[in-house]
Each structure stands twice: as C-alpha cells, then as structure tokens.
Amino acid sequence: MAKTVTKSAKKPAAKAAAKPTGKAAKPAGKAAPKAAVKAAAKPAAKTSAPQAKAKSAKKPALTLSMLKPSVNNMSVRVFARAAGLDHAETDAWGHTRSPEYMARNPAHLTPMIEDKGLPRGVLWESCAIMQYLANKHGLEKFYPKAPAKRAMVDSAMFYLMATLYPYVARATYPALGFPQYAGEVGHSDAHPDKKSEAQKAAMDAIAEPLEVFHSFFRDGKPFIGGRHPSIADIRLAATLEFLAVIDYTLPKWAKEYMAAIEKKLGKAYAEPAGDVRGYIAHVKSQAKA
Numbered sequence: 411m412a413k414t415v416t417k418s419a420k421k422p423a424a425k426a427a428a429k430p431t432g433k434a435a436k437p438a439g440k441a442a443p444k445a446a447v448k449a450a451a452k453p454a455a456k457t458s459a460p461q462a463k464a465k466s467a468k469k470p471a472l473t474l475s476m477l478k479p480s481v482n483n484m485s486v487r488v489f490a491r492a493a494g495l496d497h498a499e500t501d502a503w504g505h506t507r508s509p510e511y512m513a514r515n516p517a518h519l520t521p522m523i524e525d526k527g528l529p530r531g532v533l534w535e536s537c538a539i540m541q542y543l544a545n546k547h548g549l550e551k552f553y554p555k556a557p558a559k560r561a562m563v564d565s566a567m568f569y570l571m572a573t574l575y576p577y578v579a580r581a582t583y584p585a586l587g588f589p590q591y592a593g594e595v596g597h598s599d600a601h602p603d604k605k606s607e608a609q610k611a612a613m614d615a616i617a618e619p620l621e622v623f624h625s626f627f628r629d630g631k632p633f634i635g636g637r638h639p640s641i642a643d644i645r646l647a648a649t650l651e652f653l654a655v656i657d658y659t660l661p662k663w664a665k666e667y668m669a670a671i672e673k674k675l676g677k678a679y680a681e682p683a684g685d686v687r688g689y690i691a692h693v694k695s696q697a698k699a
Contacts, residue, residue: 459468472497473524478688485648540641566642574619580612
C-alpha cells in the first residue's frame with residue numbers, strides 16, 4: 411500500500427527531503443584529498459542511499475484536504491489507503507473559509523482533492539472523488555465497469571446521500587456539535603423540545619433505509635460490491651460510524667457488516683475510523699462532564 415503523508419494546511423509538502431542530500435555531500439568532500447581510488451569508491455556508496463531516499467520523498471501527485479472527525483472525509487481517506495494511491499493529506503480544520511482555500515473551492519467543502527487531470531484542478535464531494543479516482547486508476551474491484559453492477563453501486567451511494575445521510579445528520583449533528591443545515595428545525599430558533607422531537611423523528615426514520623441496504627443492495631452478498639467492498643460500502647460503513655454518538659442500536663447484520671469491512675480493509679479502514687471514533691469519544695466525555 412502506498413504511504414500516506416499527513417501534513418498541516420500551512421506546511422509545505424516535502425521540506426525534509428532536502429536534508430539527507432545536503433548531509434551526503436560532506437563525506438565526498440572530506441574523502442577527496444586521500445588515495446584517489448578509495449576516496450572515489452566511498453562517497454559513491456554513502457551517497458546512493460540518501461539520493462534514493464530523496465527520490466521516494468517527492469511530492470505525491472494527489473493532495474487530499476480533509477477534516478479528521480468527518481465521516482464524509484473518512485470515506486475518501488479509507489478509499490485512498492485501500493486503493494494504495496500515492497497521496498498526501500492536509501488537515502483543513504479552520505482553513506476552509508480562508509481566501510486561499512475558497513479561491514480553489516468556492517463551496518468551502520471537504521473532502522477535496524487536487525489533481526492535475528481535473529479541468530479546474532480540484533474536486534469535492536466524497537462519492538464523486540471516489541468515482542473519479544476509481545475510473546482514473548482502473549480500480550474495478552471498488553467500482554465495477556459492467557454497467558449493471560456499476561448502476562447498483564451508484565444507486566446505493568445516491569440513495570445514501572439523498573435519504574439515509576440526511577436522517578443520520580439530523581439525528582447526530584446536534585450531539586456532535588456540527589452546524590445544522592439551513593431550513594432544518596435544528597438550525598432554527600425553535601424551542602429545544604421541538605428540536606429534540608425532530609432529532610428523535612430522524613433517529614426513528616433511520617431503520618427503514620438501513621434495511622433497504624441489507625435486503626436490496628446486499629441481497630445476501632457480503633457487501634454491496636459482492637465479495638469485495640465497493641466505494642458504496644466504504645461510504646455506508648463510514649456513515650454508520652456517526653451513530654455511535656447517539657448510542658443508536660444497530661441491527662446485528664449492520665454490526666457484522668461493518669466489522670467485515672474493517673477486517674477486509676485492515677489499517678486502511680481502521681486508521682481513519684480511529685479519528686472519527688476518537689472525536690466521538692471526546693464529544694461524549696464532554697457531555698458527561
């Protein structure tokens with residue numbers, strides 16, 4: 411799997427790469443005055459390793475701006491790792507409204523990738539990012555090329571974003587401390603009881619679309635993608651992570667499904683999921699305090 415580099419929004423990509431090359435030059439200079447044959451051989455052996463290191467430390471082709479506590483961001487972080495894509499992560503926390511960020515991304519959203527092949531150089535929206543990268547790199551095991559199979563993956567993702575995720579957001583965002591969407595009861599100045607009712611109604615509504623994923627999209631298969639998790643599976647599993655903040659009781663199949671995805675994808679899933687789970691644990695501890 412390709413190594414993932416994580417950096418802050420303000421730090422340049424690969425400053426450290428220059429240091430080994432500078433140090434490697436010194437032995438060559440010191441050895442030169444002595445016996446010519448020995449001196450020539452030693453620097454070559456010493457400098458070859460740092461030079462190779464500098465080459466491998468070149469700036470990754472793909473840059474991902476993300477927020478660690480977000481399941482939308484988590485899905486792309488999981489996918490990039492599972493696909494073995496050479497990429498660097500930039501933590502955009504507190505920077506999405508900066509003039510520099512908004513000049514590239516006027517929607518001020520994350521996750522966002524920067525890739526030379528894109529007409530405007532950037533792309534946001536988690537599902538669109540995964541579709542683009544799977545298409546570009548020919549990753550059929552995550553996003554099948556066969557029209558019928560691909561249609562099912564697309565349908566699952568669009569159903570998730572249009573139906574399931576709004577319920578999850580309404581149910582969990584108040585507890586997570588995330589801002590509600592304009593027009594929602596939670597965003598208004600309604601009485602707290604009304605907000606609580608709306609949150610509970612959303613929580614109760616989650617069961618129906620969740621069952622649709624189980625009975626229709628999976629249809630007896632381990633994953634929506636069949637024997638291997640697709641980009642729709644990654645997006646669904648990431649979404650369900652948020653439900654822990656409200657202690658939502660997932661059905662048995664959903665718990666087993668999430669565990670199976672994490673087992674199949676290993677660290678590629680566990681590391682980004684750990685950031686989301688850590689944030690949820692922090693939020694819950696603050697609520698108890």
